[in-house]
Amino acid sequence: xxxxATASVAADSKSESSRVKAEKxxxxxxxxxxxxxxxxxxxxxxxxxxxxxxxxxEKFEYTDIHRILRQVPGVYVQQEEGYGLxxxxxxxGAGGSRSEKITLMEDGVLIAPAPYSGPSAYYFPTTGRMxxxxxxxxxxxxxxxxxxxGGAVNLISTPIPKQAEGLVQVEIGNDGEDRLHAWYGDSxxxxxxxxxxxxxxxxxxKSIDRSNTDTGLDKxxxxxxxxxxxxxxxxxxxxxxxxxxxxxxKSNQSYLGLTDADFDRDSNRxxxxxxxxxxxxxxxxATVSHLIAFNDELSLKxxxxxxxxxxxxxxxxxxxxxxxxxxxxxxxAQGILDGTEDVDGxxxxxxxxxxxxxxxxxxxSWQVAFVGxxxxxxxxxxxxxxxxxxxxxxxxxxxxxxxxxxxxTDLPSSSNNRVEEGEALSLYIMDHIxxxxxxxxxxxxxxxxxxxxxxxxxxxxxxxxxxxxxxxTSETLLALGATYQLNxxxxxxxxxxxxxxxxxxxxxxxxxEESTNYEAGVRFTEENLFVEAIYxxxxxxxxxxxCTVANPCDGQTSGxxxxxxxxxxxxxxxxxxxxxxxxxxxxxxSFTYTYTDTEITSSSDDGDFLKGDSLTDIPExxxxxxxxxVAASGWDTYLNxxxxxxxxxxxTCDRSGVDDRFLTxxxxxxxxxxxxxxxxxxxxxxxxxxxxxxxQEIVSxxxxxxRANKPRTFYVGVKVSF
Numbered sequence: 233x234x235x236x237a238t239a240s241v242a243a244d245s246k247s248e249s250s251r252v253k254a255e256k257x258x259x260x261x262x263x264x265x266x267x268x269x270x271x272x273x274x275x276x277x278x279x280x281x282x283x284x285x286x287x288x289x290e291k292f293e294y295t296d297i298h299r300i301l302r303q304v305p306g307v308y309v310q311q312e313e314g315y316g317l318x319x320x321x322x323x324x325g326a327g328g329s330r331s332e333k334i335t336l337m338e339d340g341v342l343i344a345p346a347p348y349s350g351p352s353a354y355y356f357p358t359t360g361r362m363x364x365x366x367x368x369x370x371x372x373x374x375x376x377x378x379x380x381x382g383g384a385v386n387l388i389s390t391p392i393p394k395q396a397e398g399l400v401q402v403e404i405g406n407d408g409e410d411r412l413h414a415w416y417g418d419s420x421x422x423x424x425x426x427x428x429x430x431x432x433x434x435x436x437x438k439s440i441d442r443s444n445t446d447t448g449l450d451k452x453x454x455x456x457x458x459x460x461x462x463x464x465x466x467x468x469x470x471x472x473x474x475x476x477x478x479x480x481x482k483s484n485q486s487y488l489g490l491t492d493a494d495f496d497r498d499s500n501r502x503x504x505x506x507x508x509x510x511x512x513x514x515x516x517x518a519t520v521s522h523l524i525a526f527n528d529e530l531s532l533k534x535x536x537x538x539x540x541x542x543x544x545x546x547x548x549x550x551x552x553x554x555x556x557x558x559x560x561x562x563x564x565a566q567g568i569l570d571g572t573e574d575v576d577g578x579x580x581x582x583x584x585x586x587x588x589x590x591x592x593x594x595x596x597s598w599q600v601a602f603v604g605x606x607x608x609x610x611x612x613x614x615x616x617x618x619x620x621x622x623x624x625x626x627x628x629x630x631x632x633x634x635x636x637x638x639x640x641t642d643l644p645s646s647s648n649n650r651v652e653e654g655e656a657l658s659l660y661i662m663d664h665i666x667x668x669x670x671x672x673x674x675x676x677x678x679x680x681x682x683x684x685x686x687x688x689x690x691x692x693x694x695x696x697x698x699x700x701x702x703x704x705t706s707e708t709l710l711a712l713g714a715t716y717q718l719n720x721x722x723x724x725x726x727x728x729x730x731x732x733x734x735x736x737x738x739x740x741x742x743x744x745e746e747s748t749n750y751e752a753g754v755r756f757t758e759e760n761l762f763v764e765a766i767y768x769x770x771x772x773x774x775x776x777x778x779c780t781v782a783n784p785c786d787g788q789t790s791g792x793x794x795x796x797x798x799x800x801x802x803x804x805x806x807x808x809x810x811x812x813x814x815x816x817x818x819x820x821x822s823f824t825y826t827y828t829d830t831e832i833t834s835s836s837d838d839g840d841f842l843k844g845d846s847l848t849d850i851p852e853x854x855x856x857x858x859x860x861x862v863a864a865s866g867w868d869t870y871l872n873x874x875x876x877x878x879x880x881x882x883x884t885c886d887r888s889g890v891d892d893r894f895l896t897x898x899x900x901x902x903x904x905x906x907x908x909x910x911x912x913x914x915x916x917x918x919x920x921x922x923x924x925x926x927x928q929e930i931v932s933x934x935x936x937x938x939r940a941n942k943p944r945t946f947y948v949g950v951k952v953s954f
Contacts, residue, residue, distance in 0.1 A: 265339045266340070266388060267340060267366055267368055267376060268281045268386075270283065275755060275762070275764075277372060277674075277715070278371060278372070278664075278714055278727055279369060279370020279371050279674075279713050279727050280305075280368075280370050280753070280804060281366070281368050282304045283364065284304075284365045285364045291868075291906060292872065292904060292906045293403065293949065294359065294360075295316065295359050295360040296316030296359065297321070298316045298319060298320075299316070299904070299922070300359065301367070302854070302874045302876070303824060303858075304824070305804035306324050306369055306383075306766075306768070307322070307323055307367060307826075308828075308854070309322075310328055310931065310932060311931040311932060313483075314940075314941060314942035315434065315483075316356075316359065317356070317449065317451075317481070317511070318330065318353075318354055318356060319353070321385065322334070322850065323369060323382030324383065324768055324770065324802065324828075325770060325802070325830055325847060325850055326381045326733070327778070328849055329352065329778070329783035330351075330352035330783070331344070331353040332353065332778050333381055334382055335347075335376045335378065335383070335384040336353055336356075336385055337376070337385070337387070338386070338389060339387075339475070340386060341537045341593075342591070343357055343387075343517075345541040345618075346589055346619060346652075346654065347618060348378070348654030348655070349654035349737035350587065350652060351379075351734075352780050352782070354543060355513070358451070358453040359387070360413055360432060361389065361415075361428060361453060361455065362387045362388060362390075363389065363390055364387075366384075366386040367383060367385055368383050368385075369382070369383035369751075370383075370727045370729065370751050371676060371727040371729040372662075372674065372676075373729065374660060374662065374709055374729055374730075375612065375678070377658055377660070377678055378656065379732070380678070380730070380731050380733075381731035381733050381772075382731070389475075390426060390428055390455070392417050392419060392457050394419050395419060396417075396418040397954065398414070398416030398954050399951065399952070399953050400413075400951070401951045402950055403949030403950075404947065404948060405945055405948075406946055407434055407435050407437045407945065409434035409945070410434075411432040413431075415428035415429075417457070421463060422462065423458075423460060425456075425457060425458050426455070427455070428454070429452070429455070430452075431453075432449065432450075433448070434448035435447075437942060438501065438502045439502065440503075441634075442504045443504060445484060446484060447484050447486075448484065449484075449485075451481040451482075452481075454477070455475070455477050457475050457476075459473050460472045468526060469524070469525040470522070470523065470524050470525075473520070473522075473523075474518075475519045475521075476518050477516065477517045478515070478516045479514065479515045479516075480513070481512070481514075482511070482512050483510070483511045484509060484511075486502065486506040486548065487509075487551070487781070487935050488547075488548055488555075488937060489555065489932070489933065489936055489937025489939040490502075490503070491558045491566070491569070491937065491938070492559060492893070493558075495930060495940070499940040500940065500943065503551075503569045504571045504631075505548055505551055505568070506547070506551070508546060508580055508636060509546065509548060510545075510546050510547070511543065511546075512544050512545075513541065514541075515539070515541045515542075516539075517537070517540070519536065521533065521535040522534050529598065529600065530597070531596075532596050533594065533595050534592070534594040534595075535592070537591055538589075538590040539587070539588070540586075541586070542585075543583075543584070543586075543587075545583040545584075546580060546583070547583060548936075549580070549581045549626070549781075550579055551937070552935055552936035553565075555937035559893075568631065571634030574630070574632055575630065576630045577630070579626050579629075580626065580628075580636075582624050582627070583624055584622070584624050585620055585622050586621045587621075589616065589617070589618035590616075590618075591615055591617065592615050593613065593614035593616075594613055595610055598610075598611075605667050605668075606665070606666040607665055608666075609663050610661070611660075612659065612660045613660075614656075614657075614659075615656075616654075617653070617655045617656075619654070620652045620737070622644075622648060622650050623644055624649070626641065627642075628640045643692050644692065646688035646698075646700075647688070649688065649692065649694070650687060651686070652684070652687075652738060653685050653737060654737055655682070655684075656682045658680045661676065661677050662674065662675075662711075663675050669717070670718075671714065672714065672716075673713070674712070674727070675711070676712075676729075677708065677709070677711070679708050680707050680734070682704070682705045683702075683704050684701075684703045684734070685699060685701070685703075686700050687700070688700050700738075703735055703741075705734050705735070705744050709729070709731075711727070712727065712729070713725070713728075714727070722754065722755070722756055723754070723757075724753070725753050725766070726753075727752075728748065728749065728750050730746070731746065731747035732744060732745065733776060735791075735792040736778050736791060736792045738792070740791070742776065742794055743774050746772070746773045747775075748770070748771045748773075749768070749770045750770075751766055751768045752766070752767050753766030753804075760810040762806075763806070763808075764804075764806050764807075765803065765804070765805045766803070767801070768800075768802055768803075769799070769800070769801040770801070771799055772797055772798040772800070773797060774794055774795075774797065775794070775796065775798040776792050776793070776795065777793050777795055779791050781935060783934055783935070795836060795847075795883070796832055796833075796834045796835060796836040796841050797832070797833045797834040799830070799833050800828065800829070800830045800850075801829050802826060802828035802829060803825075804824075804825075804826050805823075805824065806823065806825075808823075809821050816863065817861060820858070820860045821858065823856070823857045824855060825853075825854070826855070828851065828852060830846050831845070831846060832844065832846070832883065841883055842887070844887075845883040845887065846880055846883060846886050847883065848880050848881055848883055849879055849880070850880075851879045853877045854877060855874070856872065857872075857873045857874075858871065858872050866916075867908070868908055869905070869906065871905050872903065872904040873902070875899070875901045876899060877899050878897055878898055878899045879896060879897050880896055894933065896933075897930050898929035900931060901927065902922075904922050904924060905920060906919070907920070916950065917950045918949050918951070919948045919949075920946075921944060921945070922944070923942060923944045925944070928940040928943055929941065
């Protein structure tokens with residue numbers, strides 16, 4: 233497992249808690265913005281926090297964020313196509329479809345394509361080029377926003393090196409998979425730069441009936457960074473960081489899964505109906521950051537950012553009706569899937585969208601002693617705008633003798649010819665108060681003012697439009713947390729904060745998701761042992777489901793619906809221990825466990841959600857464990873195991889009398905194995921096996937049938953630093 237480090241945390245270390253800004257201003261690097269800091273700092277925060285650093289990421293060299301985050305307690309992931317291209321991440325019961333209810337960032341900047349107008353994150357940063365991943369829950373999430381019901385995930389990109397150096401990594405695997413990761417950079421006293429690329433290709437592990445089309449991916453990512461700064465110790469310290477990123481992806485991925493019977497026969501089959509399905513996208517972003525440090529206690533950081541994401545996911549629409557019919561014994565539907573029955577009017581839609589988001593955020597950090605206590609104050613403001621522009625024609629095909637034959641094209645109707653916009657202003661104040669050597673208190677307030685609008689066009693020339701939905705939301709959110717160090721080993725934490733998730737831009741008169749979130753826990757640290765147990769409880773005044781093609785709301789694929797009041801409670805537990813042998817080796821062992829119980833506590837007005845229903849896509853039990861062997865010579869090996877319960881994909885699946893055969897995913901236990909050894913001081917070779925026992929189960933059923941996790945896959949690679 234991606235374990236936490238095991239350095240001890242003493243009570244007197246709290247004077248250095250939680251902030252990079254506690255260092256001198258000249259040591260702060262804006263081009264790599266953290267929200268937590270180090271693993272030791274995560275252990276002193278007044279809330280649950282988890283840091284997966286570069287050392288941990290190198291153990292398995294994962295490129296799939298799902299495989300990384302399944303090790304984090306309180307985080308749920310739902311796999312989809314096996315490569316983690318469009319992740320589904322949830323935190324503490326907050327919905328995980330397309331990571332729509334977490335605050336997703338890269339280097340402290342919002343990175344989802346349109347966080348307000350279209351919260352479903354169909355773009356996700358390239359995990360293989362990251363050097364750390366941070367997961368933040370509890371009261372501290374109010375500082376990030378806008379989604380505070382669950383938590384925040386921040387991906388940390390490669391920093392500009394302090395001296396001339398670089399890296400080249402080459403990896404190959406089964407199913408034609410290969411990747412290249414390379415970077416080089418340099419720094420002087422007042423200048424630093426970095427150039428980086430990450431290339432990932434695969435033929436895919438599925439086979440399409442009667443087709444030579446592969447089911448893999450071709451992804452390219454490029455990054456450039458530049459830092460300019462004034463000399464240290466000469467007046468006010470100023471630093472400017474520029475970051476430019478560009479990526480492209482072509483992947484032959486589909487929403488069309490399998491019937492359960494076909495899945496049992498061959499889980500890696502794809503029907504010929506999905507032969508044309510392909511995602512084609514490109515992403516570009518730019519950030520410019522400025523730091524001015526007035527002194528060691530007062531600094532101002534300001535960042536302007538811009539993201540552009542354009543995609544055309546050309547894929548079959550409505551294939552799920554054939555799956556549903558065939559699952560209940562319809563022979564004609566099964567013949568259509570098999571290609572033995574002709575059918576007219578198959579719709580293959582250009583799910584073409586252009587996303588644009590931009591904003592300006594600024595944070596004033598001030599360390600000051602007041603009334604005998606040390607205060608670590610943050611004052612922040614962010615102005616943000618984003619937009620989703622849909623223009624989605626549909627091609628009509630007929631299946632003739634098992635082949636798709638083009639028939640005609642339907643121009644977009646108003647639902648497929650629309651623009652959604654969001655504008656938001658947010659402000660926050662967060663105070664970290666060191667009361668004494670034992671007690672720290674965190675208090676925060678956040679204000680969000682959001683306006684969204686959906687505009688539909690009645691003609692392809694867009695000469696006339698109609699505003700079909702408008703929403704305005706203003707919310708003030710409060711947070712309070714505390715840690716108390718009983719002695720050198722034992723510490724307590726507790727917190728409460730108000731959770732918030734705005735309705736999407738296609739919603740009319742839908743209240744935002746609101747909750748009151750509580751947590752309380754204990755931490756124990758002694759030499760090579762760290763243990764943490766946290767109970768969490770969320771009381772939802774209103775829970776909201778975002779409606780998308782990937783996660784439809786009873787057929788509705790845009791806007792949001794209210795699910796009514798709900799309660800979520802659970803337990804997060806982690807233990808990490810390093811059996812330090814003699815000087816020749818060490819054996820790190822770790823274990824995490826999450827229990828979650830969800831319940832809708834009042835029926836919705838329309839009766840679709842009833843009291844006692846469960847929220848969807850949340851496993852009751854999940855755990856992950858790891859054991860490693862690290863030799864003093866540099867050779868190491870690690871074994872990971874992760875387990876996830878079956879989950880409901882529909883809120884009705886636990887109702888009495890409901891046939892839930894096709895309403896739940898399977899439980900899944902997966903083992904991964906890795907080993908590496910140094911060739912010399914600069915080069916290291918590694919080998920790994922994902923899904924060692926080759927266990928494939930139904931991990932996804934939405935929207936169109938059963939889909940499996942990735943099968944057993946072997947990799948070998950080499951990393952050379954210079």
